Amino acid sequence: MSVPGFFVTGSDTGVGKTMIAGGLAALLRKAGRDVGVMKPMETGVKTSRGKQPYDDASFLMKMAAVKDPPSLVRPIGLKAPLSPHHAALQEGIPIEIGVVMEAYETLRARHETMIVEGAGGLMVPITENFYMADLARMMGLPVLIVVHPFLGSINHAIISAMAAQAEGLDVLGIVFNAWKKGKYPAPDFQLIERKTGEAVLGLVGCIPRPDKRSIQKAVWEGLDIERLLARLERRTPQVRAAMAAELAEKDKKYTWHPFTQMKEWMKDDITIIGSGKGVTLRGVDGAEWLDGHSSYWCNVHGHGDRDMNRAVIRQLGMISHSTFLGLSNEPAARLAEKLVEISPSGLERVFYSDNGSTAVEVALKMSCQYWRHVEPKGARNKFLSLGGAYHGDTVGAVSVGGIDLYHAVFRSLLFDSVFVPSPYCYRCPLGQSHPECGLACADLVDKALEENQGEVAAMIIEPIVQCPAGMITAPPGYLRRAREACDRHGVLLIADEVAVGFGRTGRMFACEHEDVSPDIMTLSKSISGGLFPFAATLTSGKLFNAFLGDYEEKKTFFHGHTYTANQLGCAAALENLRLMEERGTVEQGLVKGNAMGRSLESVASLPHVGDVRRRGLIAGVELVRDKSTGEEYPWEERVGARCAAEAKTRGLIIRPLGNTLALFPAPASTLEEISRMTRIMGDSIREVTER
Numbered sequence: 297m298s299v300p301g302f303f304v305t306g307s308d309t310g311v312g313k314t315m316i317a318g319g320l321a322a323l324l325r326k327a328g329r330d331v332g333v334m335k336p337m338e339t340g341v342k343t344s345r346g347k348q349p350y351d352d353a354s355f356l357m358k359m360a361a362v363k364d365p366p367s368l369v370r371p372i373g374l375k376a377p378l379s380p381h382h383a384a385l386q387e388g389i390p391i392e393i394g395v396v397m398e399a400y401e402t403l404r405a406r407h408e409t410m411i412v413e414g415a416g417g418l419m420v421p422i423t424e425n426f427y428m429a430d431l432a433r434m435m436g437l438p439v440l441i442v443v444h445p446f447l448g449s450i451n452h453a454i455i456s457a458m459a460a461q462a463e464g465l466d467v468l469g470i471v472f473n474a475w476k477k478g479k480y481p482a483p484d485f486q487l488i489e490r491k492t493g494e495a496v497l498g499l500v501g502c503i504p505r506p507d508k509r510s511i512q513k514a515v516w517e518g519l520d521i522e523r524l525l526a527r528l529e530r531r532t533p534q535v536r537a538a539m540a541a542e543l544a545e546k547d548k549k550y551t552w553h554p555f556t557q558m559k560e561w562m563k564d565d566i567t568i569i570g571s572g573k574g575v576t577l578r579g580v581d582g583a584e585w586l587d588g589h590s591s592y593w594c595n596v597h598g599h600g601d602r603d604m605n606r607a608v609i610r611q612l613g614m615i616s617h618s619t620f621l622g623l624s625n626e627p628a629a630r631l632a633e634k635l636v637e638i639s640p641s642g643l644e645r646v647f648y649s650d651n652g653s654t655a656v657e658v659a660l661k662m663s664c665q666y667w668r669h670v671e672p673k674g675a676r677n678k679f680l681s682l683g684g685a686y687h688g689d690t691v692g693a694v695s696v697g698g699i700d701l702y703h704a705v706f707r708s709l710l711f712d713s714v715f716v717p718s719p720y721c722y723r724c725p726l727g728q729s730h731p732e733c734g735l736a737c738a739d740l741v742d743k744a745l746e747e748n749q750g751e752v753a754a755m756i757i758e759p760i761v762q763c764p765a766g767m768i769t770a771p772p773g774y775l776r777r778a779r780e781a782c783d784r785h786g787v788l789l790i791a792d793e794v795a796v797g798f799g800r801t802g803r804m805f806a807c808e809h810e811d812v813s814p815d816i817m818t819l820s821k822s823i824s825g826g827l828f829p830f831a832a833t834l835t836s837g838k839l840f841n842a843f844l845g846d847y848e849e850k851k852t853f854f855h856g857h858t859y860t861a862n863q864l865g866c867a868a869a870l871e872n873l874r875l876m877e878e879r880g881t882v883e884q885g886l887v888k889g890n891a892m893g894r895s896l897e898s899v900a901s902l903p904h905v906g907d908v909r910r911r912g913l914i915a916g917v918e919l920v921r922d923k924s925t926g927e928e929y930p931w932e933e934r935v936g937a938r939c940a941a942e943a944k945t946r947g948l949i950i951r952p953l954g955n956t957l958a959l960f961p962a963p964a965s966t967l968e969e970i971s972r973m974t975r976i977m978g979d980s981i982r983e984v985t986e987r
C-alpha cells in the first residue's frame with residue numbers, strides 16, 4: 297500500500313527537524329521502503345565545507361540513500377539565514393511555487409513515500425501570501441511537528457498544534473527532540489495530547505555523535521515508530537477514498553438535500569468536500585475543483601482566507617453568541633454603522649437576521665406593518681414582483697416568488713401578489729427589441745400599480761440581475777423607472793440585494809448603477825464573505841420612524857430570530873468589508889468581470905448558446921436548441937444540468953438554472969482561474985450539445 301508521506305515542521309527553527317526527518321528516512325529505508333526526501337527551500341546555505349556540500353538537503357539524501365538530482369531535492373537554496381521570503385527579497389530572486397511543486401511531483405512519482413522537511417515552523421513566509429503551511433497543504437501531506445523538550449515545550453507544542461489546526465492541516469503527530477542536550481524535564485505527553493487533541497509520538501534523546509547510525513538508533517529508541525506508521529497508513533489515497541465512500545453512504549442514508557430529487561441523489565456518485573483554499577474545493581478523497589459559483593454566490597475572498605479566519609477566531613475567543621434581545625454587542629453596533637455608511641442614501645437602520653429568506657420576510661412584514669401605522673384604514677396587503685422572481689423559500693418569500701417550478705405547489709399557502717413580466721430582453725415579454733422598445737416593460741410596473749391603486753404595500757425587486765431566474769440582466773434604466781413608478785403611486789420599494797450585493801455587479805450595491813435608493817434593502821449571501829449564514833434588512837428613517845410610539849400603541853415590530861446579530865456573523869461581515877476596501881474588491885471585480893466577458897465571447901459563439909448575459913462577475917449562459925430562433929430545449933432534457941455534470945468531471949463546479957448555466961466566481965479569483973472556468977464551461981457545453 298502506498299503511503300504518500302509527511303511534512304516535517306517545527307515549533308521553531310533549530311529544533312532538530314533535519315535529525316528527525318533524516319532519522320525517519322533512514323529507518324524507513326532500512327525497513328525496505330522506497331523513501332524520497334525533499335527540502336523544498338533552504339536558507340542560510342553555505343556552498344561547501346571543504347569539498348562536501350554541507351547542508352540539510354545533502355544530509356537528508358545521505359540518510360535516505362537516494363540518488364535524485366539535488367536540484368529536485370532542494371529546488372530553492374538561498375544564502376541569507378532569513379525566512380525564504382526575506383532571503384529571496386534580499387537576493388532579488390522571486391520564489392516560484394510552481395517550480396517547487398513540479399520537483400515534488402517528480403520525486404513523488406519516483407518514490408513510495410515522501411519525507412519533506414520544511415524550513416522553520418508552519419507560519420514561515422515563503423512569499424508575502426504563502427506560508428510553509430500552504431506548501432504542506434498543496435503537497436497534500438500531513439504534518440509532523442518537532443518540538444524541543446526544554447522549558448516552554450508545552451506552550452510551543454500547543455501553539456504549533458493550534459496553528460496547524462487553524463490552517464486546516466492534518467497533524468500526523470508531535471515529536472520532541474533533545475538531540476543537542478541531555479538535561480531537560482520530561483514533557484507531560486498525556487497532557488499535551490489532551491490539550492492539543494493530537495498524538496505525541498515520543499522523544500528523541502541526546503545524540504552523542506550526529507552520524508547515520510547514532511541518529512537512526514536515537515530515533516528508533518525515542519519514537520513510537522509503530523504508532524507513527526499506523527497513523528501514516530490511515531492517510532493513504534486508498535484509505536481516503538474509503539472514507540469518502542463511507543461518508544457518502546451516511547449522507548445518502550440520513551440527509552435530505554435542498555432542491556434535490558433524492559431518488560436520483562441516492563443513486564448518484566456524490567462528492568464530499570473536505571476543505572477549500574482560494575477558489576479551489578477539495579474532496580475528502582483529494583480530488584479538486586474550481587468553485588465556479590463561489591459556493592452558491594457567497595464566497596468573496598476565497599476559501600480559507602487568513603484575514604477572514606483571523607477575525608472570526610478573534611471573535612470566537614471573545615464570545616460567539618449572546619442574544620440581541622435586551623442586549624447589544626460590539627461587532628453588531630459597529631457593523632450597523634458601517635452598513636448604513638456604505639449603503640444607498642436614505643437607508644438608516646439595520647435589522648439583523650440569519651439568511652436571505654428571513655431578510656426578505658422581515659422586509660415584507662415591515663412594509664405591511666408600516667402601512668398599518670400610516671394608513672390605519674388602508675388596505676395595502678399586496679406586493680408587486682417580477683416574473684421569475686426569487687426571494688427565498690419561506691412562505692412569505694415564496695408568495696412574492698415567480699418561479700412556478702418551485703412555487704406552484706405552495707400556492708394555497710400564499711398571500712396575494714401581483715406580478716409583472718420580467719425585463720428579459722433575450723425573450724422580451726412584449727416581443728420588442730432593446731433599445732427601440734423605449735423600456736416598454738417598465739411601463740408595465742406603472743400599469744400594475746395603477747390597476748391595484750391603494751392595494752400594493754411594496755414592490756420587491758432583484759436590482760440589475762434576477763439571478764435565480766437565470767441571471768436575467770435588466771435593461772439599463774429599468775430599475776430607475778421602477779423606482780419612479782413606486783414613487784408616483786406612493787409604494788415602497790424593496791431591493792433584494794441578497795445575491796447582487798457586495799460588489800458582484802461591479803458596484804458595491806446593484807442599486808448604485810442607477811442611483812436608486814430603495815426604502816428597504818435585503819442583504820445576505822456575500823455579507824459575511826461567505827463564512828456564515830448571516831443577513832440584514834436595511835430600512836429608511838421614514839419607515840423606521842413610523843414604528844415609534846408608546847408601547848401601548850402596539851407599534852413595536854414583533855419579529856426576531858434567535859441568532860439575530862450573531863457576533864461571529866457580524867465579525868465576519870466587518871472583516872469582509874474592511875478587506876473589500878483594503879483589496880479594492882469592487883474595482884477588481886469590475887476589471888475581472890470585463891476579462892470574464894472577453895473570455896465568454898468564445899462561449900457565446902457556440903452553436904447552442906443563445907444568449908450570454910453578464911454584469912460584473914455575474915454571468916448567465918443560456919443554452920438553446922436552435923440558435924437562430926431561440927427555440928428552447930425542453931426542460932425535461934435538463935441540458936443545463938448535464939453541462940454542469942460534464943464541467944464537474946473536468947474540474948469545475950457550476951450549477952444550472954434551467955437551461956442557463958451560471959458563472960458566479962468569487963471576486964478573489966485570479967484572471968487565470970476565471971479563464972480556466974470559462975474554458976471548461978465552453979468545453980462542457982460543446983461536449984453535451986454537439987455530440
Ligand SMILES: *Cc1c(COP(=O)(O)O)cnc(C)c1O
Pocket residue numbers: 651652653654656686687688689758763764792793794795820821
Ligand atoms: C439566495 C437568495 C435569497 C434567499 O436567501 P437564502 O439565504 O437562501 O434564504 C433571496 N433572494 C435572492 C435574490 C437570492 O438570490
